[in-house]
Amino acid sequence: MARTIAKDHETKRALILETAARVFADQGFDRASMNMLAEACQISKANIYHYYSSKNALLFDLLETYLMQLRDRIAGLDASGLTAEQRFRQVVHEILAAYQGRDNEHRVQIAAMHVLTDTEQVTLRGYQRDLVRIVRQNIAQLSPGDLARDKPRLRSVTMSVFGMLNWFYMWNSSADRAERERYATLVCDLVLGGLEGAAHSGSFPNFPGSEIAADKTA
CATH class of the missing domain: 1.10.10.60 (Homeodomain-like)
Known part of the structure; x- marks a missing residue:
């Protein structure tokens, strides 16, 4: 039974x-x-x-639950009727809101994910890449000129967004919702104001570490 x-x-x-x-x-x-x-x-x-059954099994469930919830929260946003700019702002604001109160999970993700099996790490990185892909697609829909087709440059812009969000998250973890909203608006304004310049700046290399950096987001 x-x-x-x-x-x-x-x-x-x-x-x-x-x-x-x-x-x-x-x-x-x-x-x-x-x-x-x-x-x-x-x-x-x-x-x-x-x-x-083990401490490692607990670690995997902890990180999978955290990353899956984060991915699903952003992927499940209702963007019906929104413009491309409004969708981008919605995603950025929601990511920073979703980070609130998850300092411990984020610290464990950075410090301990490497102890899991390769298969488990692949699963967790899949959630991270899903989140990166959502942001990248939103930026691509906003991008002028050839930026949307320039994968190395588009990836770098995307990871710069996560860099700004993670900076605030790591150094202002006690910020309330209003502070997060204000900073998310600042990030969006910086990105939207700089896309034209990013589209027409010089050639941009495809740094080998860019895919690894994507694994460290959320």
Whole structure:
């Protein structure tokens, strides 16, 4: 007979993931133990193992849940009736809003994703690339001249947007929604005001690190 799922299964899972993000971020994934996590969750270690067979399995679920939710939130925006500029502004504002309160997950993503298997990392990077692709497509629809067809230059503009958003996220994590809205508007104004110049500047190399940089966003 298959084991029945407890009514509070998802509630406990969410508690474990939220707590694990904080413990892994504060202690470092290598130093954090399941005992530490159980104490922080105020549940038994056996209870955690009921959900996850190992610390690495917990790490993967933590990062997959975070990145999938982020990707789905941006991909699910309703852009009906919006102009290309309005769609771009909508996406940029929503990304910065979605970052709010997710400092721990972001820190764990940067510091610990490398310990996962290659297959697991490919899965997680797929969510990251989906997010990058959404922003790149929005920029391409706004771009004058040949910028939309110049893949290296378009990629660099796209990653510059993430660079600005991640700068604010890393250094102003306590900012409230209003502050995030103001900064998102600034980013949009800078990008929209600079696209004409980016379209007509000199040749731009396809830096080999640009695809790796895409994996570090969100």
